[in-house]
Amino acid sequence: MITESRLKNVLDSGNFAVTAECGPPKGADPEVVKSKGTILKGHVDSVNVTDNQTGVVRLNSLAACALLRAEGLDPVLQMVTRDRNRIALQSDVLGASALGIRNILCLSGDHQSFGNQPQAKGVFDIDSVQLIQTVRQMRDAGEIIGGEKLASPPELFIGAVANPFADPFKYRAARLATKVDAGAEFIQTQCIFNLKRFKEWMGLVRDNRTADQVYILGGITPLKSARMAEYMAKNVAGMDLPKDVINRMKAAPAKEQRQEGIRIAVETIHALREIKGVHGVHIMAIEWEDAVPQIVEEAKLFPRPQA
Amino acid sequence: MITAERKPISEIKEMIAPYRKILVVGCGSCVAECAAGGEKEVGLLSSALRMDAKASGKEIEIKEITLDRQCVYEFIDHLAEIISQYDAVLSLACGAGVQAVAEVFPKAPILPALNTTFLGETKEAGLWVENCRGCGDCKLGVFAAVCPVTRCAKGLFNGPCGGSKTDRCEVDPDVPCAWQLIVTRLEDMGQLDLLRKVHPPADWSKQQGKGPRKIIREDQRT
Numbered sequence: 001m002i003t004e005s006r007l008k009n010v011l012d013s014g015n016f017a018v019t020a021e022c023g024p025p026k027g028a029d030p031e032v033v034k035s036k037g038t039i040l041k042g043h044v045d046s047v048n049v050t051d052n053q054t055g056v057v058r059l060n061s062l063a064a065c066a067l068l069r070a071e072g073l074d075p076v077l078q079m080v081t082r083d084r085n086r087i088a089l090q091s092d093v094l095g096a097s098a099l100g101i102r103n104i105l106c107l108s109g110d111h112q113s114f115g116n117q118p119q120a121k122g123v124f125d126i127d128s129v130q131l132i133q134t135v136r137q138m139r140d141a142g143e144i145i146g147g148e149k150l151a152s153p154p155e156l157f158i159g160a161v162a163n164p165f166a167d168p169f170k171y172r173a174a175r176l177a178t179k180v181d182a183g184a185e186f187i188q189t190q191c192i193f194n195l196k197r198f199k200e201w202m203g204l205v206r207d208n209r210t211a212d213q214v215y216i217l218g219g220i221t222p223l224k225s226a227r228m229a230e231y232m233a234k235n236v237a238g239m240d241l242p243k244d245v246i247n248r249m250k251a252a253p254a255k256e257q258r259q260e261g262i263r264i265a266v267e268t269i270h271a272l273r274e275i276k277g278v279h280g281v282h283i284m285a286i287e288w289e290d291a292v293p294q295i296v297e298e299a300k301l302f303p304r305p306q307a
Numbered sequence: 308m309i310t311a312e313r314k315p316i317s318e319i320k321e322m323i324a325p326y327r328k329i330l331v332v333g334c335g336s337c338v339a340e341c342a343a344g345g346e347k348e349v350g351l352l353s354s355a356l357r358m359d360a361k362a363s364g365k366e367i368e369i370k371e372i373t374l375d376r377q378c379v380y381e382f383i384d385h386l387a388e389i390i391s392q393y394d395a396v397l398s399l400a401c402g403a404g405v406q407a408v409a410e411v412f413p414k415a416p417i418l419p420a421l422n423t424t425f426l427g428e429t430k431e432a433g434l435w436v437e438n439c440r441g442c443g444d445c446k447l448g449v450f451a452a453v454c455p456v457t458r459c460a461k462g463l464f465n466g467p468c469g470g471s472k473t474d475r476c477e478v479d480p481d482v483p484c485a486w487q488l489i490v491t492r493l494e495d496m497g498q499l500d501l502l503r504k505v506h507p508p509a510d511w512s513k514q515q516g517k518g519p520r521k522i523i524r525e526d527q528r529t
Contacts, residue, residue, distance in 0.1 A: 082461070086508060108461050109461075111460050111461060111477065111478045113460075113478055122460075122461065122462075124463070125509075126508045126509075127461070127462070127463040127465050128463075128468075129464075129466065130464065130505075133507070134508070163470075166467065166468075166471050167467075167471050167474060167484070167487060168471070168474070168486075168490045168491070171499075174466075174502065175466040175467070178465055178466055178503065178505060181505055190469055237469070237472070237477035238470045238471075238472065
């Protein structure tokens with residue numbers, strides 16, 4: 001069976017793409033991954049599997065991607081440079097391709113001090129930009145770092161992340177250009193709550209012509225409650241959650257806060273569709289995958305195109 | 308300089324417990340500069356150990372001596388005449404000094420009184436900060452003299468991670484984001500273009516490729 005990246009096909013054919021995030025469990029039960037896949041299947045084009053996000057030990061991303069692939073989904077393997085050196089990373093890239101995984105998202109990863117293994121040694125042998133370049137070189141030139149030839153190259157659609165809300169702000173667009181120069185073909189952004197700043201960043205990205213060379217998927221996180229909003233604003237690194245969004249969540253009665261969170265997400269998606277250079281959305285419903293089908297439907301992004 | 312901090316007194320007491328006659332040896336270089344192992348600290352530690360021994364009814368004999376440098380054999384040789392009179396050496400040098408003394412006196416127990424921490428600078432009185440990892444492949448020239456290997460918590464070569472907010476590192480709000488410093492300095496110098504280049508993976512073999520490193524300079528050998 002020939003496997004192709006569904007995400008790439010959807011984007012190449014000019015459709016507005018929808019991806020979602022699946023966080024693997026803190027355990028070895030494959031059913032948890034499969035049931036999350038079942039919820040998302042049909043409503044999204046591809047599913048990202050996080051790689052020990054926030055430095056917390058979870059079921060391996062590559063294994064979870066293989067489980068989702070077997071269920072007929074198109075997984076996006078998230079790969080951080082925090083835990084593995086270049087030998088392990090390149091080896092996993094080959095393994096991913098062999099298992100039929102066709103998308104990879106290259107990140108440096110949250111610092112290990114945030115997780116449940118704060119005494120771990122952070123590897124960071126290479127950084128996210130170097131990982132992008134490495135995977136691109138493996139795929140296009142059939143070469144690993146150092147130039148040695150591969151017997152057969154991996155087939156992967158290569159992605160990277162961008163945080164339009166981190167500092168130094170003006171440099172953020174140049175940083176995206178660096179990732180595109182290194183070989184990134186699609187970008188998934190940090191959760192967007194501050195639309196004004198996101199639009200400003202997109203302007204810079206269009207100005208330096210990066211927007212013409214890469215598919216940008218805007219990050220969406222539905223808020224579950226006002227408390228979650230306050231927690232994220234305060235504790236999640238690189239998060240920009242403006243006061244008016246928190247206040248809007250607070251204004252909703254406790255029972256209706258979930259619905260309000262979904263409403264904000266849907267409104268944000270509608271706003272993103274109007275921004276030139278935005279090619280899709282990436283929905284990160286943290287431990288709330290159930291919300292994704294509803295968001296996709298209410299955002300009028302259902303049914304998904306054939307690809 | 309190499310910075311160090313004195314170990315907790317309880318740990319030092321535990322190490323010296325089997326010995327009665329102790330030679331406490333300071334170092335007049337880096338660790339004196341960072342107020343951890345110079346002549347003054349040798350005096351303070353020795354007094355504390357004597358007082359503690361007295362209070363606990365233990366007999367102890369301590370001699371204090373501070374060498375100019377504990378990592379150079381010609382200075383370590385000053386210990387040759389007296390070391391045999393002591394049961395152990397308590398060294399207030401960095402790890403390099405402790406091991407150099409052990410190299411010269413293979414049969415003497417040499418105990419470390421300090422925890423060697425990093426290569427750094429004196430930021431202000433009582434504040435030392437790390438700014439070099441001795442990676443063996445200095446690239447400060449392209450990073451506006453701010454080392455990303457050391458000062459970025461993730462050691463990133465190609466720009467800041469997504470956690471940098473209001474010029475602080477996501478890992479510790481007391482720490483400035485190294486990449487904010489690099490970008491600002493390059494911008495001020497009109498050299499921001501330097502960051503357009505993608506830096507390839509670093510050559511860590513220069514830092515840890517084949518175990519402990521050595522420098523051989525034929526012109527310095529006699």
